[in-house]
Amino acid sequence: MIYTVTLNPAFDKTIYLDELIKGHVNRSVKSIMDIGGKGINVSKVIKSLGGESIALGFIGDENKDKFIKCLNSMGIKNDLVFVAGETxxxxxxxxxxxxxxxxxxxxxxxxxxxxxxxxxxxxxxxAREGDIFVLSGSLPAGVDNDVYMNLINILKEKGAIIILDADGEALKNGLAAKPDIVKPNINELRMIYEFDDDFNSIVSVGREIIKQGVKKVIISMGNKGAFYIIEDEVFYAKPQRVEVKSTVGAGDSMVAAISFGISKYMEDKEIFKLAVSSATAAIIEEGTKAPSRENVDELMKKVSIERWM
Ligand SMILES: Nc1ncnc2c1ncn2[C@@H]1O[C@H](COP(=O)(O)OP(=O)(O)O)[C@@H](O)[C@H]1O
Ligand SMILES: O=P(O)(O)OC[C@H]1O[C@](O)(COP(=O)(O)O)[C@@H](O)[C@@H]1O
Structure with a gap:
């Protein structure tokens, strides 16, 4: 089973404007509300790809009904801990x-x-041996920034496979516990490593993380594409040209595809193709909507993956 753990879920309100003029009254063209937070988005995309997951984590007591109703209507199993306050x-x-x-x-x-x-x-x-746990997103107040490290240690003892998608100190501490897979974007990587802008320098950081004991590293670079780095192979995916409606959730779609691909015992290169296609299919959706499987499949036919080394 795939479990997603979202410590800090969110409602995402996407506001479309022609242009934001700071210090002025701005009128929106339209706005969209979605349930989100990194792990929740991962569960949404797994569902869309045809898989199953259980969404774990916290949810604010005051507005939990609306959130859980949405999860249930999407057919996403969930077992969230209710906490005081509002999501x-x-x-x-x-x-x-x-x-x-x-x-x-x-x-x-x-x-x-x-x-x-x-x-x-x-x-x-x-947690059971072979289960996949996706730990992702920022930390709410009251949680120490070594929380992912502690979770990884507990889950590793159970024999679970762990995917971490975090930033700052939470990522740095989490890396010390050697999750199986990490998916930093370029900004998250910059928060903990110094490197030049060229692709070889970026790959070197990924390989450094592998040396520290992580099995697979996916570095996403927005409109510059992504790298998939495993022990002795590095793949590069060119960005796919599409009409972008919202970039929110692109990274989460990658993480979802990776966990789905692993649960289906797919080959690394196929997993990477699915991850990039899912991310691209996510950015052509408005707000924080999961990509459709149909669009993912169409993009899979066109995605270009090259061996970097
Ligand atoms: N503007 C874009 N054009 C084409 N592909 C994009 C664009 N933005 C994101 N992607 C795709 O989505 C992936 C994840 O996006 P990224 O912004 O790096 O992740 P995150 O949401 O974690 O910040 C990228 O590696 C790329 O494949
Ligand atoms: O937990 P954080 O880091 O504040 O991020 C939460 C936000 O990230 C998202 O999950 C989107 O993440 P990505 O764009 O990185 O995939 C939004 O749905 C949510 O509002």
Whole structure:
């Protein structure tokens, strides 16, 4: 089974404007509300690809009904820990004239030690050898930045496969516990490593992470494509040209495709093709909508993957 763990879920409100003029009253052209947060998006995309997952993590007591209703209507199994307060709303601004995408992500609710213990005991009781756990997103207040490290240690003891998608100290500490797979974007990588802009320097950082004991590293680079780095092979995927409606959730779609691909015992190169196609299919959807399987399959036929080394 694939489990997604979202410590800090969110409602994503995507606001479309011609242009954002700072310090002025701006009128939106339209706005869209979706449930999101990194792990939740991963569960949405797994569903769309034809897979199953169970969404774990926290949810704010005050507005949980709307969130869980959405998950249920999408057919996504969930077992979330209810915490005091409200699940955050993140604002995504799309300026359509110049194709500028701006995210304003809020901090979110606060977690108590009891909340965390409740989640840990759920994880301990679910995890079985060979299960896939996706740990992703920012940390709510009240959670130490070594939380992913602790979760990885617990889940590894159970023999689970772990995919980590985090940033800053949470990623740095998480890497120390050697998750099986990590998917940093270029900015997340820059928060913890210094490197030049050229592709070889980026690949070197990925290979350094592999040397530290991580099995697969996917470095996503937005409109510059992505690298898939495994022990002795590196693949590069060129970005696919599409009409971009919202870049939110592109990375989560990659993570979803990777976990889905592993659960179906797909070959590495096929997994990477699916990951890039899923991410591209996500950016042609408005708001934080999961890509359609049909679009993913169409893009799979055209995706160009080359061996980098
Ligand atoms: N503007 C774009 N044009 C083409 N492909 C894109 C674009 N933005 C993202 N992608 C695809 O989605 C993948 C993930 O996007 P990225 O922005 O790096 O992730 P994240 O959402 O984690 O920041 C990229 O590696 C690329 O394949
Ligand atoms: O937990 P964080 O880092 O604040 O990110 C949460 C945001 O990330 C998203 O999951 C999108 O992530 P990606 O664009 O990186 O795939 C949004 O749905 C959500 O608002």
């Amino acid at each position: 955050r709303t993140n604002i995504k601004i799309v300026e359509t004239k110049a194709n500028i995408y701006t995210d304003i992500n809020q901090r979110g609710f606060s977690i108590t030690p009891e909340d965390l213990e409740e989640l840990l005991s759920k994880l301990r009781s679910y």
